[in-house]
Amino acid sequence: MKRIDFLRKSFGSLGAVAIAVPLITACKEDDIVANTTTTTTSGTVDTTVTPSSCSVTNSETEGPFPTKSPATLVIKDITSDRTGTPLTINIVIRNVNNSCNILANAITDIWHCDAAGEYSEYGGTGMQKTNYTSVHFLRGRQTTDSTGVASFKSIYPGWYSGRAPHIHVHVYNASGTSLLVTQIAFPENISAVVYAQGVYASHGQADTKNATDNVFGDGFTNEMSTVTGSVADGYVLVHTIYVKA
Template structure:
């Protein structure tokens, strides 16, 4: 794929994302640009299951890569109060996600052969405090994938040591497909990626309205992903959401192109 084709492809994948992002790259507390319909961000962000791979290594840091290979990603979250849309300065934000090969730090029995042990490691985990405008920013890599799940990043928001939001954010599938098929750090997996946003049970059941899908912008040396997290500061502490029983089987995708590219007006199933 030549450079011009690649840029047209990525333009489709991230269309409209630029107007959603902070105006100053690298600053955790840069103001967001105004956008028509931005009031939708003030609706409560949906809760989602914590999953099996959370731990708190007590690492307050912006750079969480620890040398893991992958496409550079600036991941920016803004914490606001639902309804009022006011930023919540000082909110604690945790994120964690897998590396380019689908591995989480700190856990064993991972990988395509379920035989990789990452205990004792802390890569791709970290904590930041939101600034005066509500922004918290992390330098990381574009997440990879593992069997049974779509591409995602986990997050938690704490207010005064109370967990007020546990969730996951998802990425544009056309961009996922491009990276996983073309970037060497992500290629060469023994099996095809079968679960994507359209048939991931967490994405479809916990977030059917796509309120926690991030916007992605291509910059010269990295991608930038942004999401606004609307929380209820006076609500009850969020109970950790874990799956009840074995996961439901993901529906089979018959038309992969329809599942990857929005607006084709045909069913992927």
């Protein structure tokens, strides 16, 4: 079975845990960038300006490898034993139901694959070649602070056939009610630089572009991250997710 076909079927089978959020027209990319800018390589985020207009970020499938027990993984540094180019991840959560102001105390789960394109907590057969069922790398949970930011330390995600590079995100309110499942896309020019060096080089360049990715088929403008930095110094990702809370 092709990986894309598997993901299509996975979306249906995960209906009980995926969030039924309407696919509303995306915010303009310049709105996102203007209001979530990095000011230093340590990942400082400016959230003082409220966007003039916004819409709920696209909902997406959790995919075949969601975190099994996310409440047990309240950690900021999710790198574990994985090697790769350092990546600081800053996710800003804003509430469409409150004039797009920031949303503090939002529980934010993320997970992504390693440099070889594989996930922890799964494996051994089929799509996942290596058995990683007993480890939990590149998965974590943080709660947004008073400025609406949830931050993580990780590595730049790898890729696997049929998918463009991405990070999975599941957002809940402070009471644990699910608000949105979505994904974060990456600028292709930066991914190309990362994948040409280090532990990524043996895996090569991603075989799928954002525009031809099946999961991003409904558009990825409001799922595209802003990434700054370098291979030498590491990268900083900033991304705003809009929810109804």
